[in-house]
Amino acid sequence: xxxxxxxxxxxxxxxxxxxxxxxxxxxxxxxxxxxxxxxxxxxxxxxxxxxxxxxxxxxxxxxxxxxxxxxxxxxxxxxxxxxxxxxxxxxxxxxxxxxxxxxxxxxxxxxxxxxxxxxxxxxxxxxxxxxxxxxxxxxxxxxxxxxxxxxxxxxxxxxxxxxxxxxxxxxxxxxxxxxxxxxxxxxxxxxxxxxxxxxxxxxxxxxxxxxxxxxxxxxxxxxxxxxxxxxxxxxxxxxxxxxxxxxxxxxxxxxxxxxxxxxxxxxxxxxxxxxxxxxxxxxxxxxxxxxxxxxxxxxxxxxxxxxxxxxxxxxxxxxxx
Amino acid sequence: xxxxxxxxxxxxxxxxxxxxxxxxxxxxxxxxxxxxxxxxxxxxxxxxxxxxxxxxxxxxxxxxxxxxxxxxxxxxxxxxxxxxxxxxxxxxxxxxxxxxxxxxxxxxxxxxxxxxxxxxxxxxxxxxxxxxxxxxxxxxxxxxxxxxxxxxxxxxxxxxxxxxxxxxxxxxxxxxxxxxxxxxxxxxxxxxxxxxxxxxxxxxxxxxxxxxxxxxxxxxxxxxxxxxxxxxxxxxxxxxxxxxxxxxxxx
Numbered sequence: 001x002x003x004x005x006x007x008x009x010x011x012x013x014x015x016x017x018x019x020x021x022x023x024x025x026x027x028x029x030x031x032x033x034x035x036x037x038x039x040x041x042x043x044x045x046x047x048x049x050x051x052x053x054x055x056x057x058x059x060x061x062x063x064x065x066x067x068x069x070x071x072x073x074x075x076x077x078x079x080x081x082x083x084x085x086x087x088x089x090x091x092x093x094x095x096x097x098x099x100x101x102x103x104x105x106x107x108x109x110x111x112x113x114x115x116x117x118x119x120x121x122x123x124x125x126x127x128x129x130x131x132x133x134x135x136x137x138x139x140x141x142x143x144x145x146x147x148x149x150x151x152x153x154x155x156x157x158x159x160x161x162x163x164x165x166x167x168x169x170x171x172x173x174x175x176x177x178x179x180x181x182x183x184x185x186x187x188x189x190x191x192x193x194x195x196x197x198x199x200x201x202x203x204x205x206x207x208x209x210x211x212x213x214x215x216x217x218x219x220x221x222x223x224x225x226x227x228x229x230x231x232x233x234x235x236x237x238x239x240x241x242x243x244x245x246x247x248x249x250x251x252x253x254x255x256x257x258x259x260x261x262x263x264x265x266x267x268x269x270x271x272x273x274x275x276x277x278x279x280x281x282x283x284x285x286x287x288x289x290x291x292x293x294x295x296x297x298x299x300x301x302x303x304x305x306x307x308x309x310x311x312x313x314x315x316x317x318x319x320x321x
Numbered sequence: 322x323x324x325x326x327x328x329x330x331x332x333x334x335x336x337x338x339x340x341x342x343x344x345x346x347x348x349x350x351x352x353x354x355x356x357x358x359x360x361x362x363x364x365x366x367x368x369x370x371x372x373x374x375x376x377x378x379x380x381x382x383x384x385x386x387x388x389x390x391x392x393x394x395x396x397x398x399x400x401x402x403x404x405x406x407x408x409x410x411x412x413x414x415x416x417x418x419x420x421x422x423x424x425x426x427x428x429x430x431x432x433x434x435x436x437x438x439x440x441x442x443x444x445x446x447x448x449x450x451x452x453x454x455x456x457x458x459x460x461x462x463x464x465x466x467x468x469x470x471x472x473x474x475x476x477x478x479x480x481x482x483x484x485x486x487x488x489x490x491x492x493x494x495x496x497x498x499x500x501x502x503x504x505x506x507x508x509x510x511x512x513x514x515x516x517x518x519x520x521x522x523x524x525x526x527x528x529x530x531x532x533x534x535x536x537x538x539x540x541x542x543x544x545x546x547x548x549x550x551x552x553x554x555x556x557x558x559x560x561x562x563x564x565x566x567x568x569x570x571x572x
Contacts, residue, residue: 171434178433178440179419179426179447186409186420193407196369197487198395198424207430 004173011169011256015162019155027270028154032226034266035161036219039168041246041258043215046172048244049253050181051208052188053103054111056240057118061213063125063235064091065220067132070141070230075131080144084221088214095213099206118240125232137231144225157226164222165259168215172255184208185253245283249290251297260298322347322522323368323491328377330363337363339546340377345491350513350523352533354557355543356566361526362404364543365495369401370394381491395424398490404499404526406476410469414460414479417468418451421486454482458512474505481512491522498529510536534558542566 022028044058068087072078078086102113125132132138144151144160151160175181186194187201195201224230242265250261265283272279294301323345330338338360345351353361366372368379370391379387381399394400409417426447428440455461458478463471471479477497484492497513498506506529513536517523527533533540534554542549542557544566550557557563 174436175430175434178444179423179428180430180433182412182416182420183423185412185416186423189409189411190407192371192391193403193409194420195391196371196395196401196407197421197483198392198400199420200392211430 004177007256008170008173011259012166015166019158023155028158030266030270032154032157032161034263035158035165036223036226037243037246037262037266038165038259039219039222040216040243041250041262042168042172042255043212043219044243045247045250045252045255045258046175046184046208046215047212048247049251049258050176050184050188051205052184053205053209054107054244055114055209055212056111056237056244057114057116057121058212058216058243059235059237059239060118060121061091061095061216062220062223062239063121063230063232064094065217066224066230066235067125067138067220068217069221070138070224071131073225074138074141080142080221080225084218087221088217091217092210092214096206096210099209100202103202103205103209115237115240118237122232122236125235132232135232137229139229141224141228141230143228144222151225161222161226164218168218169255169259176253176255180204180208245287249287249297251299251301254297254299257297257299264298322382323524324380325364325368326378326380328364328367328379329375330360330367330372331375337546338367338374341543341546341548342377343541343548343551345522345524346539347490347522348517348520349538350517350525350536352537352540352554353524353526353543354528354530354533354540355549358545359543360546361543362495365401365493365526369399369493392424395487395489398488399493400484400487400489400491401493402477402480402484402495402497404495406473406480408468408471408476408479408483410467412468413464414466414468414471415448415451415455415464417479418454418483418486419447421454421483422447422450424487451486454486455479457485457515458482459508473500474502477501477505477509478512481516485516485519485521489521491524492516494523494525494527496526496528498527498532506532 018031019028022031040058040062044055047053047055065087068090069080069083072083072086073080098117102110102117105113126135128134149156151157183194183199183204186199187204191201246261246265247258248261249264250259251257269279272282275282290297325344326342328338328341329336341364353364355361363372367374370386370389373388378385381397384397386394386397409420426443428437428443432440452461452464455464458481460475460478460482463475468476468479477500481497498509501509510532513523513525537554539552540554540557541551542563549566550560550563552560
């Protein structure tokens with residue numbers, strides 16, 4: 001428990017101080033998106049890393065949050081904070097209802113079903129032109145505002161988004177270390193045994209699916225207000241896959257791993273600009289190398305690598321002596 | 322306490338169980354024995370809600386539990402262990418037992434995420450009680466070991482501790498002595514008696530005849546999906562039909 005608190009404190013201090021290093025830099029803008037991606041990866045990790053249930057349609061929940069916030073605040077003039085709450089509840093409720101039939105499926109079938117869900121919602125964003133403005137995108141979304149403070153600069157948005165990330169990480173870490181987190185891991189390890197000792201596997205899976213969708217929707221609302229412009233490609237299938245890659249590369253079942261995955265996969269494109277469209281080859285290679293050499297993700301792989309290197313040096317020293 | 326009425330189970334064209342009826346009395350240790358393929362494990366899977374029987378009824382403490390899903394049986398007071406130990410391998414020994422207390426705790430998603438005071442209090446109670454159950458089966462020193470790394474015999478003890486953490490009134494054990502050495506089997510017999518002393522009715526499927534004859538108050542013999550005999554260990558040992566089923570018939 002104390003170790004968790006220490007880890008979280010270090011994480012929080014780093015997050016709060018990071019902008020000092022990047023003031024006036026475009027990287028600050030990138031870090032805002034690292035924050036949004038971290039929320040999404042943490043949400044997906046609760047489902048995939050803890051409960052062991054895959055989703056290839058999580059970008060849809062992200063998109064629903066973004067479009068609900070965008071459309072309701074811009075077209076209908078709703079209060080943005082209130083809308084964010086409404087979006088989270090509506091998307092969470094929707095996921096809860098879809099969850100009951102969909103989470104009966106396992107493995108590849110669940111992947112296909114969530115993939116289908118993602119595609120259906122993507123088509124709605126594209127085709128329901130009267131409401132979403134379709135492929136040309138939806139613009140003019142207001143920035144969030146807190147009293148006199150308008151979140152209209154990179155620095156302000158950084159702190160806005162990362163406050164949400166810190167909250168989301170804290171709640172997720174708490175949940176993971178509670179009876180619910182234990183029950184989820186138990187379902188992941190041996191579902192029949194978990195049910196026999198009284199874990200309602202089906203209900204828990206659906207609950208965590210809904211919670212995961214809610215967090216994704218909040219990330220979507222933030223995205224809409226930060227960008228002030230949203231378009232369907234930001235919520236397509238490839239985004240779902242990117243989120244999945246972040247979770248796997250960071251480490252399944254590790255909340256901080258999801259942050260590392262999000263950081264790596266959000267920063268990399270900035271450094272791979274010179275590769276133009278070929279950067280996808282790099283991601284594919286990275287995923288392959290990672291799953292072969294670091295199946296536990298960065299969060300396990302880096303300490304392992306470090307131990308191996310230290311061990312190697314010690315081993316050499318011994319043989320010389 | 323538990324009453325089976327005309328249980329029949331048909332898989333495809335194969336009749337695994339044919340009109341099996343018997344009852345189990347409270348506070349006794351009952352053994353279910355029979356040659357391989359007699360339908361013992363199938364019977365367990367039906368009673369514990371993992372299979373749905375083709376026909377017949379299962380009555381537990383006066384309530385028809387046919388068709389009730391496995392996860393609800395734990396809170397009704399019935400729990401089981403598995404032939405090939407089913408542990409949560411990536412979790413620690415203590416965490417495994419803590420999952421056993423899941424059905425007897427209630428903090429929800431939000432209370433847990435926000436660390437509400439009552440959720441923390443409950444978490445402390447879960448941890449303390451889980452430790453007591455580890456002491457009960459004698460593996461408290463292994464609390465922080467990852468379950469997958471346990472030797473087989475210890476894994477069996479852990480599975481029993483986890484089942485006891487549900488505070489069951491009836492425990493069904495599927496071949497608890499399988500894979501144990503003779504010394505561990507003696508320890509197991511003692512443990513099963515200790516469990517009965519806590520007021521838990523024990524039913525076990527077992528191949529180890531010495532163990533069965535030693536600890537069981539009553540024995541039910543299954544053969545080819547049918548009940549062959551029922552009685553005290555002595556009656557069963559002297560039953561010519563049982564001897565024929567096990568050793569082959571002279572005719």
